[in-house]
Amino acid sequence: MPPVDTPGRAAGGPDAPRLIALDWGTTALRAFLLGAGGRVLDRRAAPRGLLQVPPGGFAAVLAEILGDWRRPGLPALAAGMVGSAQGWREVPYHRGPAGLADLAAGLLPVPEKGPEGEAVLRIVPGILLDGAPPEVMPEVMRGEETQVMGALALEPGLRAAARIVLPGTHSKWVAVRDGRITSFRTYMTGELFAVLRAHSILGRALAPSAQPAGAADEEEAWAAFDRGVDAARAGKAGLAPLLFSARTLVLAGALPAAASLDYLSGLLIGDELRAALPVGEPGIPLALIGDPALCRRYRRAFARLGLPGTHAGTPDGPREIAGATEAGLWHTALAAGLVAGPEETR
Amino acid sequence: MPPVDTPGRAAGGPDAPRLIALDWGTTALRAFLLGAGGRVLDRRAAPRGLLQVPPGGFAAVLAEILGDWRRPGLPALAAGMVGSAQGWREVPYHRGPAGLADLAAGLLPVPEKGPEGEAVLRIVPGILLDGAPPEVMPEVMRGEETQVMGALALEPGLRAAARIVLPGTHSKWVAVRDGRITSFRTYMTGELFAVLRAHSILGRALAPSAQPAGAADEEEAWAAFDRGVDAARAGKAGLAPLLFSARTLVLAGALPAAASLDYLSGLLIGDELRAALPVGEPGIPLALIGDPALCRRYRRAFARLGLPGTHAGTPDGPREIAGATEAGLWHTALAAGLVAGPEETR
Numbered sequence: 001m002p003p004v005d006t007p008g009r010a011a012g013g014p015d016a017p018r019l020i021a022l023d024w025g026t027t028a029l030r031a032f033l034l035g036a037g038g039r040v041l042d043r044r045a046a047p048r049g050l051l052q053v054p055p056g057g058f059a060a061v062l063a064e065i066l067g068d069w070r071r072p073g074l075p076a077l078a079a080g081m082v083g084s085a086q087g088w089r090e091v092p093y094h095r096g097p098a099g100l101a102d103l104a105a106g107l108l109p110v111p112e113k114g115p116e117g118e119a120v121l122r123i124v125p126g127i128l129l130d131g132a133p134p135e136v137m138p139e140v141m142r143g144e145e146t147q148v149m150g151a152l153a154l155e156p157g158l159r160a161a162a163r164i165v166l167p168g169t170h171s172k173w174v175a176v177r178d179g180r181i182t183s184f185r186t187y188m189t190g191e192l193f194a195v196l197r198a199h200s201i202l203g204r205a206l207a208p209s210a211q212p213a214g215a216a217d218e219e220e221a222w223a224a225f226d227r228g229v230d231a232a233r234a235g236k237a238g239l240a241p242l243l244f245s246a247r248t249l250v251l252a253g254a255l256p257a258a259a260s261l262d263y264l265s266g267l268l269i270g271d272e273l274r275a276a277l278p279v280g281e282p283g284i285p286l287a288l289i290g291d292p293a294l295c296r297r298y299r300r301a302f303a304r305l306g307l308p309g310t311h312a313g314t315p316d317g318p319r320e321i322a323g324a325t326e327a328g329l330w331h332t333a334l335a336a337g338l339v340a341g342p343e344e345t346r
Numbered sequence: 347m348p349p350v351d352t353p354g355r356a357a358g359g360p361d362a363p364r365l366i367a368l369d370w371g372t373t374a375l376r377a378f379l380l381g382a383g384g385r386v387l388d389r390r391a392a393p394r395g396l397l398q399v400p401p402g403g404f405a406a407v408l409a410e411i412l413g414d415w416r417r418p419g420l421p422a423l424a425a426g427m428v429g430s431a432q433g434w435r436e437v438p439y440h441r442g443p444a445g446l447a448d449l450a451a452g453l454l455p456v457p458e459k460g461p462e463g464e465a466v467l468r469i470v471p472g473i474l475l476d477g478a479p480p481e482v483m484p485e486v487m488r489g490e491e492t493q494v495m496g497a498l499a500l501e502p503g504l505r506a507a508a509r510i511v512l513p514g515t516h517s518k519w520v521a522v523r524d525g526r527i528t529s530f531r532t533y534m535t536g537e538l539f540a541v542l543r544a545h546s547i548l549g550r551a552l553a554p555s556a557q558p559a560g561a562a563d564e565e566e567a568w569a570a571f572d573r574g575v576d577a578a579r580a581g582k583a584g585l586a587p588l589l590f591s592a593r594t595l596v597l598a599g600a601l602p603a604a605a606s607l608d609y610l611s612g613l614l615i616g617d618e619l620r621a622a623l624p625v626g627e628p629g630i631p632l633a634l635i636g637d638p639a640l641c642r643r644y645r646r647a648f649a650r651l652g653l654p655g656t657h658a659g660t661p662d663g664p665r666e667i668a669g670a671t672e673a674g675l676w677h678t679a680l681a682a683g684l685v686a687g688p689e690e691t692r
Contacts, residue, residue, distance in 0.1 A: 093597075130598055134577040137591035138598035170590065186590040191546055199541045200534070231480040237621035238584015240614075244516065244532040245483035251439075252476055252484035268586075275583035 021329035024082035038330030058088040075338040076121040080143035083123040093128035099180040104335035150328025167290045187272045216259035224259035228266020229304045239271045286318040367675035370428035384676030404434040421684040422467040426489035429469040439474035445526040450681035496674025497667045513636045533618045570605035574612020575650045585617045632664040
């Protein structure tokens with residue numbers, strides 16, 4: 001596609017693009033065209049994550065998605081698994097606690113042929129914490145560090161001390177102090193749910209005459225989800241002795257087969273919360289970043305478990321922060337000098 | 347195949363077959379030709395579990411496996427998932443604690459055309475315990491009840507009180523009192539390992555240059571297994587916060603990629619043991635029934651966790667009981683009057 005310039009988007013104009021920001025993960029690519037101050041001028045998304053890109057195909061996929069956004073001199077910055085060994089270029093992890101300056105210092109470029117010559121995409125490093133096994137395990141993230149930096153920019157009240165939860169395939173619980181990520185832990189909740197649904201006995205039809213699993217009506221589905229959360233709360237020994245109950249409750253006639261996957265979802269999310277939330281951290285604000293439908297499940301589980309909304313001023317549960325990804329990419333680009341700050345654009 | 351009679355196997359002879367005993371599960375079929383006293387005259391096995399039998403194909407598979415074993419009047423008894431809703435005929439669960447008499451009373455026949463006319467296969471019922479959710483979950487078994495009855499026949503010292511562990515796809519921990527199964531719990535350890543290995547990021551190659559996961563040499567593999575057990579022991583919050591360490595230890599350079607699946611195995615088995623073994627049941631003998639290679643892993647984990655071998659007289663760990671399946675089928679057949687007891691065959 002040839003570049004299409006609208007008058008307001010001319011270079012230097014008030015709507016001039018300043019940064020192409022990319023969230024490029026394992027299963028999806030999201031792209032943002034950002035103007036002055038990080039304002040979102042346009043956005044695109046495609047199911048073109050690492051798993052869907054053929055070997056050597058990253059440049060072609062990027063050209064296809066960005067199309068008319070690209071022009072000479074417009075910087076591009078990406079975060080996520082695109083910087084992993086399975087991605088476009090492996091960007092070494094930043095080892096240890098990290099703030100914005102650490103991420104900016106670790107950017108690595110990918111030389112990439114654009115339609116108008118050589119352009120450069122830079123990739124944000126992930127974070128690796130070595131830990132001290134077996135008590136404290138090593139941890140890694142790629143992409144979430146950028147979202148957390150975005151959240152801290154959008155909500156300065158979180159900078160001093162916060163816990164930021166990013167539900168997903170690999171849920172992250174991130175501890176923040178003084179604007180830096182000091183520690184975090186990963187829960188494979190989303191991936192566990194996906195593989196159990198697709199490949200285990202818990203996802204198979206439980207009886208010949210039963211409705212298919214996952215076909216419950218909304219009220220029934222939420223009731224089953226709540227039961228799963230309750231079971232996780234009652235479980236003294238963690239998930240292992242509980243998983244099979246997603247099947248046995250149905251066989252015992254105590255749970256509709258159609259709602260068994262909602263029960264499993266409640267079980268897994270409830271167990272994550274039970275394991276992740278130490279007793280008594282009432283002063284630390286809690287925030288959520290993620291898919292709104294998934295965040296709704298987490299908020300419901302928080303409430304069900306009787307956990308206080310510890311985010312200052314939000315007694316009804318943790319606060320959701322939208323727009324963290326693009327904000328994080330913008331502020332990382334600012335810290336790296338790829339784009340100009342407010343004082344320079346005024 | 348036509349029946350082939352050897353002289354010693356003539357009806358009424360000392361080696362005359364008395365029972366065809368079948369262990370017919372989800373992935374495999376094992377068949378035993380039993381003589382007087384339950385002595386094994388012959389055995390066969392085939393990868394013809396429920397998942398490999400086409401709809402309506404149970405009789406044909408059975409005829410193929412049994413072949414020349416079959417003759418008019420020779421009873422056949424099966425235990426396992428063949429009696430489930432997905433099996434040949436659904437045999438209602440026995441609800442509640444169960445002994446041999448309960449199982450014998452619940453046998454259901456499958457009319458089945460043999461090569462010499464109408465023969466009958468009977469199927470042993472499974473057990474369902476309703477529980478009292480969310481504190482005590484419902485539980486089900488099909489097949490293990492027969493193995494436990496066999497173990498109690500082979501080891502009368504276990505009848506008064508015992509804990510019998512059956513590692514596998516769905517590991518069972520069975521409490522026995524006065525010769526009856528009084529309660530049990532299921533751990534999806536084997537299935538969890540299988541789906542995580544085949545379908546999750548934990549089973550994928552961790553770096554382009556790494557050895558494939560699961561290709562460690564034996565010493566390295568056992569060391570990784572032990573580390574997984576240690577991590578499960580150290581884990582205060584169960585499996586959820588630990589699973590991802592099978593990946594991060596490799597990324598941090600602290601575990602060989604080739605040994606990561608052995609580590610995962612140790613993590614899952616260690617967590618099962620940690621969750622299943624309440625503190626302080628020193629007087630109850632503990633026994634294992636299962637695949638010898640898998641039992642070896644469990645015995646190693648028991649030792650690693652510092653758990654006493656509580657089986658009377660075996661301070662070095664739980665005792666493995668071989669031949670429990672065929673013994674259980676024989677004794678169930680005896681209790682049901684399908685075969686004659688010792689006093690009648692003398």
